[in-house]
Amino acid sequence: MLEAAVTVEEEEEYAEDCPELVPIETKQGEEEKLDPGVRIPVTIITGYLGAGKTTLLNYILTEQHSKRIAVILNEFGEGSAVEKSLAVSQDGELYEEWLELGNGCLCCSVKDNGLRAIENLMQKKGKFDYILLETTGLADPGAVASIFWVDAELGSDIYLDGIITVVDSKYGLKHLTEDKPDGFINEATRQVALADIILINKTDLVSEEELNNLRTTIRSINGLGKILETQRSRVDLSNVLELHAFDSLSGISLQEKLQHVPTVPHLDQSIVTITFEVPGNAKEESLNIFIQNLLWEKNVRNKDGRCMEVIRLKGLVSIKDKPKQMILQGVHELYDLEEMPVKWEDAERTNRLVLIGRNLDKDILKQMFIATVTEAEKQETAHEVHPPH
Ligand SMILES: Nc1nc2c(ncn2[C@@H]2O[C@H](COP(=O)(O)OP(=O)(O)OP(=O)(O)O)[C@@H](O)[C@H]2O)c(=O)[nH]1
Numbered sequence: 001m002l003e004a005a006v007t008v009e010e011e012e013e014y015a016e017d018c019p020e021l022v023p024i025e026t027k028q029g030e031e032e033k034l035d036p037g038v039r040i041p042v043t044i045i046t047g048y049l050g051a052g053k054t055t056l057l058n059y060i061l062t063e064q065h066s067k068r069i070a071v072i073l074n075e076f077g078e079g080s081a082v083e084k085s086l087a088v089s090q091d092g093e094l095y096e097e098w099l100e101l102g103n104g105c106l107c108c109s110v111k112d113n114g115l116r117a118i119e120n121l122m123q124k125k126g127k128f129d130y131i132l133l134e135t136t137g138l139a140d141p142g143a144v145a146s147i148f149w150v151d152a153e154l155g156s157d158i159y160l161d162g163i164i165t166v167v168d169s170k171y172g173l174k175h176l177t178e179d180k181p182d183g184f185i186n187e188a189t190r191q192v193a194l195a196d197i198i199l200i201n202k203t204d205l206v207s208e209e210e211l212n213n214l215r216t217t218i219r220s221i222n223g224l225g226k227i228l229e230t231q232r233s234r235v236d237l238s239n240v241l242e243l244h245a246f247d248s249l250s251g252i253s254l255q256e257k258l259q260h261v262p263t264v265p266h267l268d269q270s271i272v273t274i275t276f277e278v279p280g281n282a283k284e285e286s287l288n289i290f291i292q293n294l295l296w297e298k299n300v301r302n303k304d305g306r307c308m309e310v311i312r313l314k315g316l317v318s319i320k321d322k323p324k325q326m327i328l329q330g331v332h333e334l335y336d337l338e339e340m341p342v343k344w345e346d347a348e349r350t351n352r353l354v355l356i357g358r359n360l361d362k363d364i365l366k367q368m369f370i371a372t373v374t375e376a377e378k379q380e381t382a383h384e385v386h387p388p389h
């Protein structure tokens with residue numbers, strides 16, 4: 001059953017059944033790492049103009065009374081704006097804070113400023129429990145996400161929880177299929193490609209057939225995200241908040257998910273999801289080079305000589321000499337390799353990658369991975385016969 005191509009509906013059902021988290025047996029001393037502690041989640045809400053982002057934001061604020069939620073309505077990382085507003089919701093009241101972000105120091109990036117502004121505000125106002133950030137409709141949420149995706153080691157109070165993309169049922173398909181001049185990726189497609197959760201909103205405005213077309217198109221772009229259908233952005237909050245989509249806490253459900261990325265026809269989309277599996281161990285250094293060539297150098301080409309462009313990447317990899325499973329995450333130009341609290345059984349050591357992006361050629365990527373990243377079987381045998389002194 002697992003090998004069969006899964007239809008979108010079946011996959012949806014499966015995703016619904018699939019628990020987000022299952023208890024993990026931990027040894028002593030590992031508890032701390034599993035517990036995100038006091039770090040505050042940031043959920044990014046993106047989507048094309050008028051899709052229903054603010055409606056979702058307001059819905060969350062009215063539904064969720066137990067949390068102190070900060071709302072960032074404007075976008076960090078855009079231009080050289082000196083002031084940004086930060087709205088804070090408490091007891092159903094929404095009030096707005098203006099933040100001075102510019103400090104005239106060129107060496108401080110917007111990234112540091114955005115984070116520091118929030119941290120300063122928390123110092124003044126006391127901690128929030130949650131941060132919701134609505135991007136502008138034309139934003140590249142990848143850039144925004146990379147501001148908030150910070151290494152735990154850097155000691156930030158904040159972590160990136162997930163990206164929600166709201167899609168308008170009526171105009172979504174038009175936006176997603178719009179061609180951009182000079183090979184630019186259209187914003188709507190990029191937003192869908194990045195999403196952990198895709199809300200197909202305003203379903204009251206379309207027929208079942210239109211909805212099916214839109215769903216199929218979205219699935220062909222992003223094979224990994226969870227698709228939900230809504231009216232007035234009303235959604236069960238457990239489906240959109242505290243997802244841990246960017247850290248190892250999502251590891252267990254990720255493993256399940258990666259095994260069941262549905263095979264859907266690629267339609268005419270320039271952005272697609274591809275997935276491949278290569279058994280064995282990866283060499284960490286070679287894996288880094290492989291990822292960096294894709295995300296940073298952007299020098300990997302497809303059969304037509306076009307550069308592959310990765311927008312989002314997830315994987316579960318087996319690194320040589322590491323007993324535990326590693327989770328690989330990438331967004332925009334950032335990536336991270338993090339240890340999971342799960343050990344490999346030797347027989348099952350394998351690497352499973354899912355890449356969402358443009359001009360991706362599965363065969364080329366898989367061959368490259370086999371040739372450069374995985375440890376050659378022969379070498380291993382040779383080492384066993386003649387161990388180095
Ligand atoms: N018919 C219908 N209208 C909706 C639905 N959800 C939201 N709307 C309306 O769509 C319009 C746009 O909604 P917003 O939530 O402001 O959309 P947005 O994505 O925040 O828009 P921008 O910030 O301008 O990009 C508003 O008039 C909403 O009332 C829905 O499910 N059905």
Ligand SMILES: [Zn+2]
Binds near residue numbers: 053054055134
């Ligand atoms: Zn809005």
